[in-house]
Amino acid sequence: MLIEIFGIGCVNCERLMKYVQQAVDELGIEAQITKVEDFEMLIRRGITATPGLVIDGEIRSLGRVPSVEEIKEMIQGAGREESRKPASHPAPDAKAANPTCGCSSTGTMVYSCSGASNVGQIANEVAKSLSAKGMGKFSCLAGVGSHEGGFISSAKKANRIVCLDGCAVKCAHKTLAHAGIEPTVQVVITDLGIKKVHDRLDPTREEVEEVVRSVLSQL
Ligand code: SF4
The missing domain is CATH 3.40.50 (Rossmann fold)
Incomplete structure (x- = not known):
């Protein structure tokens, strides 16, 4: 499972990072947790308000810090959705979820x-x-x-x-x-x-x- 936290490094983003880590620890699951602070990436990924929480490529919350219990439910819900996906639609891996910018944009x-x-x-x-x-x-x-x-x-x-x-x-x-x-x-x-x-x-x-x-x- 890939969990991404989108933000600009403010206190709320740090709090969300801490809560996500706590939720993962309490659930005892394997998850890669990454922080994304690149502004262009925020825009490309549709993050309209920070902090943003994305689990396996799906935006789960924007502009707020959910509680640890809420994050645990989001993670479990993402896991259930994943198990229902057909084999032809695999979960995005870290590389796919964090594409490098290959365009000629001047940003x-x-x-x-x-x-x-x-x-x-x-x-x-x-x-x-x-x-x-x-x-x-x-x-x-x-x-x-x-x-x-x-x-x-x-x-x-x-x-x-x-x-x-x-x-x-x-x-x-x-x-x-x-x-x-x-x-x-x-x-x-x-x-x-x-x-x-x-x-x-x-x-x-x-x-x-x-x-x-x-x-x-x-x-
Ligand atoms: S430079 Fe112009 S817009 Fe900026 S504070 Fe002065 S008067 Fe206002």
């Missing part, structure tokens, strides 16, 4: 207004965080604004564009629009209830994580 590009305010700097930190987690490539909004061909063609080849604006002025969105680029995901940080302040340029970790979660929920 997800992330643009931030990076403005001179708390919300502009939150946008910048969120772009850095998404990039560090392998969830998108942080690219230069100023490069797009300069109308240098390379920046614009890279953006236009991307599968997804995440646009992070600090406030309703939406400088990043407007800069992309001038270059004919439409974001797939648009986040305006003040719309999330964070007040714009000009003399505070150091975002808190909580603020950044809140916006990262908002981006994920829109993908």
Whole structure:
């Protein structure tokens, strides 16, 4: 049995990993438990909210941490379904369930207004965080604004564009629009209830994580 936990390494993903391990131990079964943090893989596998729990290729829960007892029932249910499958439909093995990307996709590009305010700097930190987690490539909004061909063609080849604006002025969105680029995901940080302040340029970790979660929920 292959059990996959999809997430971005937050506290809930870690808790789910622990609960799954406990469920497997209590059931006394053989199972391969893997963590998948690659953002493109999350999208390809239809994980719309994290943490996601997938057992033998089937999504069993999204966006929550089921209890150990619930996970045990999911595992047992997956086992029963497996035994009813015809021989011509074998369970996916680890390789099939975690395909390597053979496409020519340029993936997800992330643009931030990076403005001179708390919300502009939150946008910048969120772009850095998404990039560090392998969830998108942080690219230069100023490069797009300069109308240098390379920046614009890279953006236009991307599968997804995440646009992070600090406030309703939406400088990043407007800069992309001038270059004919439409974001797939648009986040305006003040719309999330964070007040714009000009003399505070150091975002808190909580603020950044809140916006990262908002981006994920829109993908
Ligand atoms: S969107 Fe708002 S915070 Fe960002 S650069 Fe423009 S005015 Fe500044």
